[in-house]
Amino acid sequence: MRADILFPINAEAFTYLIPEDLESKIKAGSRVLAPFRRGKKVGIVQSTQHRIQNSDLKKIKLKSIDSVLDDEPLVPEKLLKLIQWVGQYYMSASGLALKNAVPSAFFTGKKAGKSRIVYDEEIKEAKALDLTAEQINALSEINSTDKGVFLLHGVTGSGKTEIYIRAIKALPPDREAIVLVPEIAITAQMIDRFRVNFGDSVVFYHSGLSIGERITQWRKMRDGEVKVVIGVRSAVFAPFNNLGLIVIDEEQEASYKQFEGLRYNARDTALARAQLEGIKIILGSATPSMEAYYNAKNGKIRYLELTKRIEQRPLPGVDIIDMTKEEKQTFSLSNKLLNALKENLGNNYQSLIMLNRRGYSPFFMCTDCGHTYKCPACSITLIYHKDTNTLNCHYCGSYLNPQEMCPTCKGTRIKYLGTGTQRTEEEICSLMPGLAFKRMDKDTTQKKLSHYRIIKQMEEKKIDVLLGTQMVAKGHDFPNVTLSAVISADIALNMPDFRSAERALQLFTQLAGRAGRGEVPGRAYIQTYEPEHYVFDYVRGHDYKGFYEKEIELRKELSYPPFSRLLRIIFSFKTRDSADKTVKVISNRIRKMNPPSSHISKGGIEILGPSPAPIEKIRNLWRWHIILKGKNAKALRQAAAVILDKIKDVKEMKIDIDVDPINML
Ligand code: ADP
Ligand code: ZN
Numbered sequence: 001m002r003a004d005i006l007f008p009i010n011a012e013a014f015t016y017l018i019p020e021d022l023e024s025k026i027k028a029g030s031r032v033l034a035p036f037r038r039g040k041k042v043g044i045v046q047s048t049q050h051r052i053q054n055s056d057l058k059k060i061k062l063k064s065i066d067s068v069l070d071d072e073p074l075v076p077e078k079l080l081k082l083i084q085w086v087g088q089y090y091m092s093a094s095g096l097a098l099k100n101a102v103p104s105a106f107f108t109g110k111k112a113g114k115s116r117i118v119y120d121e122e123i124k125e126a127k128a129l130d131l132t133a134e135q136i137n138a139l140s141e142i143n144s145t146d147k148g149v150f151l152l153h154g155v156t157g158s159g160k161t162e163i164y165i166r167a168i169k170a171l172p173p174d175r176e177a178i179v180l181v182p183e184i185a186i187t188a189q190m191i192d193r194f195r196v197n198f199g200d201s202v203v204f205y206h207s208g209l210s211i212g213e214r215i216t217q218w219r220k221m222r223d224g225e226v227k228v229v230i231g232v233r234s235a236v237f238a239p240f241n242n243l244g245l246i247v248i249d250e251e252q253e254a255s256y257k258q259f260e261g262l263r264y265n266a267r268d269t270a271l272a273r274a275q276l277e278g279i280k281i282i283l284g285s286a287t288p289s290m291e292a293y294y295n296a297k298n299g300k301i302r303y304l305e306l307t308k309r310i311e312q313r314p315l316p317g318v319d320i321i322d323m324t325k326e327e328k329q330t331f332s333l334s335n336k337l338l339n340a341l342k343e344n345l346g347n348n349y350q351s352l353i354m355l356n357r358r359g360y361s362p363f364f365m366c367t368d369c370g371h372t373y374k375c376p377a378c379s380i381t382l383i384y385h386k387d388t389n390t391l392n393c394h395y396c397g398s399y400l401n402p403q404e405m406c407p408t409c410k411g412t413r414i415k416y417l418g419t420g421t422q423r424t425e426e427e428i429c430s431l432m433p434g435l436a437f438k439r440m441d442k443d444t445t446q447k448k449l450s451h452y453r454i455i456k457q458m459e460e461k462k463i464d465v466l467l468g469t470q471m472v473a474k475g476h477d478f479p480n481v482t483l484s485a486v487i488s489a490d491i492a493l494n495m496p497d498f499r500s501a502e503r504a505l506q507l508f509t510q511l512a513g514r515a516g517r518g519e520v521p522g523r524a525y526i527q528t529y530e531p532e533h534y535v536f537d538y539v540r541g542h543d544y545k546g547f548y549e550k551e552i553e554l555r556k557e558l559s560y561p562p563f564s565r566l567l568r569i570i571f572s573f574k575t576r577d578s579a580d581k582t583v584k585v586i587s588n589r590i591r592k593m594n595p596p597s598s599h600i601s602k603g604g605i606e607i608l609g610p611s612p613a614p615i616e617k618i619r620n621l622w623r624w625h626i627i628l629k630g631k632n633a634k635a636l637r638q639a640a641a642v643i644l645d646k647i648k649d650v651k652e653m654k655i656d657i658d659v660d661p662i663n664m665l
Contacts, residue, residue, distance in 0.1 A: 001017075001018040001023050001026075001048055001049065001050055002015055002016065002017055002018060002048065002049050002050075002062065003015070003016050003017075003018050003026055003032075003045045003046075003047070003048045003049075003065060004016075004045070004046040004047050004048075004049075005032060005034055005043040005044065005045055005046065005065070006043055006044050006045075006046045006083075006094055006095050006098050007036065007041050007042075007043040007095050007098075007107075008043075008095060008096075008098050008099035008102065008104065008107050009093075009095045009096070009099070010092075010093045010095055010096050011093050011095045012087075012093055012094055012095065013046045013047075013094065013095075014034075014036075014043075015062060016034050016062055016063055016064060016065050017062045017063065017064045017065070018048065018064070018065055019064050019065065022065060022067070022068055025068045025071075026045055026048060026065065026068055027045065027048065027073050028045055028046065028047050028048065028073065028077050028080060029044060029045060029073030029074060029075040029076060029077055029079075029080055030044070030045045030068055030069075030070065030073045030074065031043075031044055031045075031068070031069040031070050031073075031074040031075075031106060032044075032045060032065050032066070032067065032068050032069060033065070033066040033067045033069060034063065034064075034065045034066055035063045035064075035066065040066060041107075042069065042106070042107045042108075043107075044074065044075050044080070044098060044102070045073075046080060046084070046094075074102070074106060074222070074239075075101075075102060075239060076222065076239050076240070076241045078241075078243075078273075078276060078277055079101065079237060079239055081276055082101075082237065082269070082272065082273050082276060083097045083098050083101050083237070084097070085269075085272050085276065086100075086101075086262070086264055086269055086272075089264075089268075089272070089633075089637075089659060090262060090263060090264050090657070090659050091637055091640060091641070091657045091659060092262050092263075092264075092657070096261065096262045097262060097264075099262075100234060100237070100258075100261070100262050100264070101234070101237035102218075102237070103211070103214040103215055103218055105211045105214060105215050106215070106218075126196045126197050129162060131159075131162070131166075132159065132306075132308070132310065134154075134158070134305070134306045134307065134308060135159050135162060135163055135306065137304075138152060138154075138163055138304040138305075138306060139163055139166050139167060139170075141302065141304055142163070142167045142170075142280065142282065142304070143167065143170045145280060146244070146278075146279065146280060147274075147278050147279055147280050148280050148281075148301075148302060149271065149274065149280070149281050149283065149295075149300075149301040149302065150280065150281070150282045150283065150301065150302045150303075150304055151251075151283045151285070151288055151292050151293065151295070151296040151301050151302070151303050151304065152282050152283065152284040152285070152304045152306070153285060153286075153288055153293070153296070153303065153304065153305050153306070153544075154284070154285075154286060154305065154306030154307075155286055155306065155307065155308070155309060155315060155513070155542065156286045156309070156315070156509070156510065156512075156513025156514070156517075157309040157310060157313065157477070157513060157517045158286075158306035158307070158308060158309055158310065159306065159310050160249070160284045160286075160306065161190055161193060161249075163282075163284075164179060164247045164249070164282065164284065165193065165194065165197050167245060167247070167282065168198075168227070168228055168245060168247075169197070171244040171245055172244065174224070174242050175242055175243070175244025175245070176221075176224070176226075176227050176228065176229075176238075176240040176241075176242055176243050176244060177227065177228045177229075177243070177244060177245040177246070177247065178228075178229050178231075178235055178236065178238050178240070178243065178245075178246045178247070178270070179194070179228060179229070179230045179231075179235075179246075179247045179249065180230075180231065180232065180233070180235055180236060180246070180247065180248045180249065180256070180266055180267070180270060181230060181231070181232060181249050181250070181475075182232070182249070182250050182253035182255045182256065182474065182475075183232060183255055183471070183474070184204060184206035184208070184230070184231065184232050185206075185208070185445065185451035185452065185471075186451055186455070186471050186474050186475060186476070187230070187249075187475055188451065188452045188455045188456075189455065189459075189475070189476060189477055190230070190249070190475060191204060191230060194228065194230055198227060198228050200226075201225075201226045201227040201228060202226065202227070202228040202229070202230060203217045203220060203221065203226050203228070203229050203230075204217075204229070204230050204231060205217055205229050205230070205231030205232075205234070205235040205238065206231050206232050206235075207232070207234075208448055217229070218239060221238050221239050221240055222239040222240070222241065224240075224241060224242065232255070232266075233255075233256060233258060233266040234266070235266075236266045236269045236270045236273060243273075243277055243279055244279055244280075245279060245280055245281070245282070246270045246273065246274050246279070246280075246281040246282070247281070247282045247284060248266075248267050248270055248281070248282070248283050248284065249284045249285075249475075250284065250285055250286075250474070250475070251267050251283035251284065251285050251288065251289060251292055252285055252287060252288055252289035252292070252502075252506055254503070254662050254663070257660075257662050257663070259663060263656070263657070263658045263659065263661075265660060265662070267283070268660065283301075286509060286510065286513060286544075287505060287506040287509045287510065287544055288544075289502075290499075290502055290548065290551060290552065290555065290561070290562055291561055291562045293548055294552065294562040295562070309517075313516060313517070313518075313519075313521070314516065314521050315512075315513070315516070315542045316484070316512050316513075316515040316516045316521065316522035316523050316524045317521075317523050317524070318512055318523075318524045318525075318526065318539055318540045318542075319336070319523065319524065319525045319526070320526050320528060320531050320536045320539075320540060321334050321336055321337060321525055321526060321527045321528070321531075322528070322529075322531040323527050323528060323529045324529055324531075326527075329431070330427040330430075330431065331419050331423065331427065332355070332419040332423065332424045332427055332487050332488070332527075333424070333427055333428065333431065333487075334527055336525070337485055337525050337527060338431060340483060340485075340523070340525060341428070341432065341465065341483065341485075342432065344482060344483045345432065345435065345464050345465070347482075349480055349481070349482040349483065349520065350458065350461065350463065350464060350465070350466070350478060350480045350481045350482070350483075351464065351465045351466070351481065351482075351483040351484070351485070352465075352466050352472055352476075352478070352481050352483070352484045352485070352511070352514050352515070353424075353428075353465065353466070353467040353468075353472070353484070353485045353486075353487060354467075354468065354469070354470065354472050354473050354484075354485070354486050354487065354507075354511050355419065355420065355421050355424050355467065355468075355469065355486075355487035355488055356469050356470050356488070356491050356492060356507070357383075357418075357419075357420045357421065357469070357488070357491055358383075358394075358420055358421050358422070358441040358442055358443055358469055359383035359384060359385045359392060359394075359420035359421070359422055359443075360383075360384045360385055360386040360416065360419075360420050360422040360423045360426075361383070361384040361416035361417060361418055361419065361420060361423055362381065362383050362384075362417070362418040362419075362420060363381065363416070363417035363418050364382065364384040364391055364402060364414065364415075364416055364417075365414070365415050365416075365417055366406035366408065366409060366411050366413065366414055366415075367411070367413045367414070367415045368406065368409050368411030368413055369406060369408050369409035369411060371406050371407065371408040371409065373391050373400060373402070375393035375395065375396065375398060376398070376400075377393070377396050377398055377617070377618075377619050377620045378393055378395045378396050378615065378617055378618045378619065378620075379615055379616045379617040379618075380393055380394070380395050380615065380618075382399070382400060383420060384402065384416060384420075385399075385422065385443070386422050386423070386426075387422065387443075389401070389402065390402070395615070395618055395619070396618065396619045402414070418488075419487070419488065421439055421441050421467060421468065421469060422439075424467060424487055425437065425439050425467055428465060428467065432465075435464050435465055436462060436463050436464040436465075437463070437464065437465050437466075437467070438454055438457065438458075438463045438465075438466050438467070439466075439467050439468060440454050440466060440467070440468035440469075440471055440472055441468050441469040441471070442469070445471075451471070454466070455476065458476070458478050458481075459478060461480055470507060472511070472514075473507055473510045473511035473514065474510055476514055477517055478514065478517065478518075479517050479518025479519070480518055481514055481515055481516075481517065481518075481522065482515055482516055482518075482520050482521070482522045482523065483515055483522065483523055483524075483525070484511050484512055484513075484514045484515040484522065484523075484524045484525075485511075485524065485525040485526070485527070486507075486508060486511055486524075486525070486526040486527060486528075487527055488527065488528075489504070489508065489526050489527060489528040489530075490528055490529050490530055492504040492507055492508075493528070493530055493533055493535065496614050496664070496665070497663075497664050497665075498555075498558070498560050498664075499662065501533075501534070501535050501551060502551060504535050505535050505538060505539060505544075505547050508524075508526060508535070508539045509539060509542065509544070511524065512524035512526075512539065512542075526539065534550065535547070538550075559600045559601070559606075559629060560629075561660075563600070563601070563631075564600050564629045564630060564631055565629070565630060565631070565632070565633050565636055565660060566627060566628065566629055566636075566660065566661055567627070567628040567630075567636045567637065567639075567640050567657070567658070567659050567660070567661070568625055568626070568627050568628075568657070568658040568661040568664070569625060569626045569627075569628070569640060569643065569644075569655060569656070569657055569658075570613065570623060570624070570625045570655070570656040570657075570658065571583070571586070571610065571623070571624045571625065571626075571653050571654070571655055572621040572622065572623050572653060572654040572655075572656070573621065573622045573623075573624075573652065573653050573654075574620070574621065574622075574652070575622065576622050578622075578652055578653070579622040579624060579653075582650060582652065582653055583610050583624050585647075585650055586610055586626075586647055586650065587610055589646045589647055590607060590610075590626070590643060590646065592646075593607070593642065593643070593646070600629055600630060600631055601631065602631075603630070603631055603632060603635065604630065604631075605628060605629065605630035605635060605636060605639045606628070606629040606630065607626060607627075607628055607639075607643075608626065608627040608628075608629065609624070609625055609626040609627055610624045610625065610626050611624065611625065611626075612624055612625075613625045613664075613665065614664065614665045615665045621654070626643070627661075627664075628640055628643075633659075633660075636659075637659070640657065644657075
């Protein structure tokens with residue numbers, strides 16, 4: 001017999017012979033050791049076949065598998081199918097998909113250590129809640145079937161999490177569930193609620209786990225010892241054998257997409273898995289992606305709606321603060337917001353403020369000649385960080401030390417323009433002395449559990465004002481927060497991306513939704529220099545549907561998703577010269593491709609580019625891209641394959657393929 005073996009490398013499966021004494025032990029999913037190049041490698045058996053003809057064996061001399069490493073297959077067969085689907089759909093090697101799906105320790109032979117408990121709190125007892133009428137309706141729809149896709153569209157604080165929990169409890173006893181969340185650390189409260197309900201039969205799966213923890217969790221899932229996994233992206237590959245339900249919380253989140261290596265989207269992979277396994281899946285959101293809502297409206301997926309907050313609590317009123325007119329004493333705070341903060345503090349309530357940019361100042365500029373500091377490796381302006389007194393690149397992580405003197409004109413009048421979380425922190429703390437203040441951004445949350453501690457302190461009301469990047473906007477349920485605010489809304493509005501309005505609406509709605517979740521109604525303040533932007537009309541009225549109707553027209557006009565699909569091919573070069581030369585060659589070859597014969601709506605494919613990527617240089621690589629637009633995903637992949645084939649002999653460049661890109665930078 002022979003076996004096709006997949007290794008966790010950028011390649012498809014390799015064929016080996018199965019020695020006779022191993023025939024009964026080797027199955028699809030078995031972990032085996034096999035000779036590879038000059039050494040040996042651990043891989044997973046993708047499939048086994050009986051020898052068809054003796055004769056064809058003679059032609060190629062196959063190597064034999066050395067040994068089998070486990071008694072039972074490590075990877076469930078259905079998961080293997082998913083891995084192959086991912087490889088194919090994302091135009092990547094199945095080996096790379098395997099590498100993302102299975103903990104690396106299984107291939108390196110590192111031994112599992114003892115598993116530590118990540119969240120060390122005691123498990124409290126579950127509150128008995130009476131579901132609202134809307135919750136009952138949604139739940140009974142979900143429970144009435146064992147397959148299909150649901151969009152659970154519920155305003156912030158409408159009790160979506162409760163529905164996830166009950167839907168899992170209603171599964172047959174032998175069925176398991178995957179719950180995907182955008183970021184595990186900021187989902188601490190949700191995790192607590194799952195622990196309360198599922199005790200030790202829920203596990204957490206995320207990048208913060210040690211090698212040992214990862215292996216332990218994996219085995220528990222595969223052996224059916226746990227019922228639920230909560231995790232980020234890679235938990236979509238949880239090795240359950242008897243999956244019954246997948247939940248994707250905040251399905252619209254960009255963090256479900258991996259931006260490097262295998263560029264897969266865990267939401268779409270989950271949809272594929274649900275289909276492959278014939279099970280049900282819930283996409284939950286307060287502000288669904290345009291794609292999901294479009295599919296729901298067209299009856300492709302089932303739509304469930306929670307229109308009200310629990311206890312009929314009102315959604316917060318939203319104030320759009322026009323920063324071109326508003327008075328202010330400091331760089332980033334309008335008097336209006338400052339007064340509201342003071343009043344809220346006086347009433348002993350908590351406030352949550354988002355400023356989606358970390359560091360102190362995004363422009364460190366010489367006022368004599370206008371010089372700003374750029375990263376030497378990236379086409380990105382450096383951001384000044386005051387605590388470290390460095391100018392940091394948020395793309396490649398490199399930094400410079402700022403000089404007293406301008407390197408261009410030797411001037412000494414250096415100015416900090418714009419604001420980041422550090423500067424706003426300084427301002428708030430100086431204007432409100434004695435304030436119990438915390439900042440939550442990537443710089444203050446490097447240590448394990450640091451998010452969790454901040455969230456606990458918020459819950460225990462030890463913090464008056466919490467300021468942070470988008471991580472403060474998401475998912476938290478603090479009943480004592482009655483004020484939420486956005487400092488510089490313009491950052492989100494001005495991204496060079498056709499989804500920027502959608503993203504901005506989602507972010508502002510989420511942030512606003514943190515206020516007034518308890519008994520006292522809340523209020524949200526959004527500071528902007530562009531108050532006429534159409535997004536604000538809908539944020540003000542919590543009018544997702546109104547926004548959708550407006551935005552969908554724009555998408556239709558420009559044939560953007562959901563009216564088309566996109567595929568992006570990114571080329572990276574070591575020098576600008578080789579970029580310029582090679583791009584010419586690529587352009588010529590592509591121009592010779594048959595021109596698209598029909599419009600996108602009729603199945604045609606549009607090829608845009610090659611053009612320089614909006615961020616032209618990252619980590620010393622010059623970047624260009626081609627964007628393919630078309631109606632049909634398969635046709636798009638075929639067109640991309642034709643392009644790749646036409647340029648397969650072109651050297652000295654790196655090619656990345658991004659199917660369904662959501663970051664065009
Ligand atoms: P969402 O996920 O939609 O933002 P949550 O599920 O976090 O909302 O619910 C908001 C709050 O309401 C939570 O504190 C939750 O425990 C509580 N809650 C949910 N359902 C009910 C209910 N039926 N009765 C009372 N409280 C509820
Ligand atoms: Zn850089």
